[in-house]
Every structure is written in C-alpha cells, then in structure tokens.
Amino acid sequence: MDNIYRTAKITKVEVETSKVKNFILDTKVKAFPGQYVMVWIPGLNEKPFGVVQSLPLTLSIAKVGPTTELIHKLKIGDKITFRGPYGQPFTIISGKILLVGGGYGVVPLYFLASSIPAKKRSKITVIIGARTKKELPFAAKFKRLGCKVLLTTDDGSSGFKGFTTQLAEKLLDKEKFSAVYSCGPMVMMRKIAQISHAKKIFCQVSVESFFKCGGFGICGECCFNGLIVCREGPVFDGKVLL
Numbered sequence: 001m002d003n004i005y006r007t008a009k010i011t012k013v014e015v016e017t018s019k020v021k022n023f024i025l026d027t028k029v030k031a032f033p034g035q036y037v038m039v040w041i042p043g044l045n046e047k048p049f050g051v052v053q054s055l056p057l058t059l060s061i062a063k064v065g066p067t068t069e070l071i072h073k074l075k076i077g078d079k080i081t082f083r084g085p086y087g088q089p090f091t092i093i094s095g096k097i098l099l100v101g102g103g104y105g106v107v108p109l110y111f112l113a114s115s116i117p118a119k120k121r122s123k124i125t126v127i128i129g130a131r132t133k134k135e136l137p138f139a140a141k142f143k144r145l146g147c148k149v150l151l152t153t154d155d156g157s158s159g160f161k162g163f164t165t166q167l168a169e170k171l172l173d174k175e176k177f178s179a180v181y182s183c184g185p186m187v188m189m190r191k192i193a194q195i196s197h198a199k200k201i202f203c204q205v206s207v208e209s210f211f212k213c214g215g216f217g218i219c220g221e222c223c224f225n226g227l228i229v230c231r232e233g234p235v236f237d238g239k240v241l242l
C-alpha cells in the first residue's frame with residue numbers, strides 16, 4: 001500500500017461518452033486489476049477511482065457531482081494528485097471468462113481483460129450495459145483488445161434491449177464459463193452473483209461503496225455486511241451479495 005501523495009501531469013484527455021472522460025497521466029503505478037487510487041482535489045474532497053491502465057496511469061471518470069465536475073474541467077498539462085493503489089484485486093481464473101459491467105463499472109474489468117495475454121483474449125466475453133447508446137463506455141477499447149463485446153441498453157438504442165443481467169443469464173444458459181466478474185450498480189452485481197452461484201461458477205464483484213479514508217478502513221463509511229470495502233475489497237467473492 002502506497003500512502004505517499006504523488007502529482008502527475010495530464011498528457012491526454014479522451015471523451016469516452018457524454019458523461020465519461022479518460023485522463024491519461026505521465027506516470028505509472030504498480031497496480032493489479034480491481035485496485036483503485038484516491039484522487040485529491042485540494043480544498044474540496046478525495047475520491048476513489050479504479051485504475052484503467054497502470055502504464056501510463058489512466059483513470060476514467062464519470063461526471064456525477066462536485067468533485068468529478070471539477071476533474072472534468074482539467075486539461076492537458078494540468079496536474080492530478082493521488083495516492084495508492086489500494087484494495088484487493090481480482091483473482092484471475094484461466095479459461096473462458098465473462099465480464100459484466102454497468103456504466104463506468106467497466107473500468108476495472110477493462111484492466112482485468114488487458115492483463116490477460118493477447119492470445120487468450122478471444123476467450124473473454126464482455127457485456128457492457130448503459131441506459132442509452134450515448135452512455136456506453138469502452139466498447140471499442142474491449143474490441144481492440146480482442147474480446148467479444150455484447151452491448152445492452154435500457155432503451156434499445158444499441159445492442160440488446162434490456163439489462164446486462166438478462167443477457168448474461170441467456171449466455172450462461174447456453175455456454176460454459178469458468179469465471180464471471182462484475183462491476184456496476186449493486187442490484188446488477190447481486191443478480192449476477194445469484195446466477196453464477198446457481199450455476200456453480202466462480203464469481204467476483206467489485207463493490208464501489210462510498211468511502212472517505214480510502215484504504216485505511218477507519219472511517220466506517222463503506223462497511224456493508226460487516227465488510228470494510230476500502231480495505232477488504234473492493235473486489236469480493238460474489239457470495240457476499242447473496
């Protein structure tokens with residue numbers, strides 16, 4: 001665990017969707033898929049963001065409130081201060097794997113997919129879900145990695161009309177997977193955990209609860225079911241959501 005604050009310069013800003021921007025920094029971190037860094041905006045707040053890529057450090061940030069609004073205003077050459085990485089990473093199981101991400105929940109799943117050797121990525125299927133086509137992040141990036149990409153939208157503007165969980169259930173009925181990894185809204189991850197449990201498939205979820213202390217486990221903000229998300233998570237066995 002690295003508790004020292006570091007400051008890095010933004011070298012590139014990519015507009016991923018109408019709400020999400022990717023920030024590429026002129027630094028690297030020693031991180032594993034599923035881990036996060038705490039980004040500090042002086043005078044405002046400190047917030048956790050999953051690592052998209054560790055070299056160069058890349059963060060993908062959805063504009064949802066005051067801190068992320070401020071981060072979205074940053075430009076090439078501006079600086080970001082962070083500490084970390086923190087948290088328990090995913091356990092990567094070999095074989096055919098299914099990734100299920102809702103919105104910016106695809107962030108840790110992208111890092112997971114990119115950490116698997118290129119020649120094995122054809123065994124990865126990713127389901128990405130959002131409300132509309134405009135809000136679907138990372139589809140092109142997963143395709144470039146060589147993964148099979150399936151899209152779902154609530155309004156049917158792209159891919160399957162419905163929820164990621166419906167498509168995942170159909171797929172898991174038809175095909176055999178050795179592991180399922182999910183990140184996104186709690187209700188989505190719980191359903192994915194239930195389906196995987198019923199089919200006896202290894203399942204891990206990344207729980208993105210609010211927290212303040214980030215990695216220390218002292219503020220208690222992120223506790224659920226007796227678990228300290230910032231330190232014992234954010235990646236857990238899907239069974240914790242059953």
Ligand SMILES: Cc1cc2nc3c(=O)[nH]c(=O)nc-3n(C[C@H](O)[C@H](O)[C@H](O)COP(=O)(O)OP(=O)(O)OC[C@H]3O[C@@H](n4cnc5c(N)ncnc54)[C@H](O)[C@@H]3O)c2cc1C
Nearest residue numbers: 047048049050060061062064065066067068107208209234
């Ligand atoms: C381990 C972890 C990894 C994360 N990774 C990313 C990431 O890669 N990219 C990213 O964009 N965000 C990520 N988040 C969420 C991110 O930390 C919050 O979006 C951020 O704190 C919002 O700050 P804000 O001040 O802009 O908005 P706030 O004022 O804190 O929130 C604005 C609105 O969004 C809602 N909200 C904010 N955060 C959450 C949340 N975590 N769950 C549900 N509702 C929420 C609030 O209820 C409120 O309505 C992660 C969170 C955790 C715990």
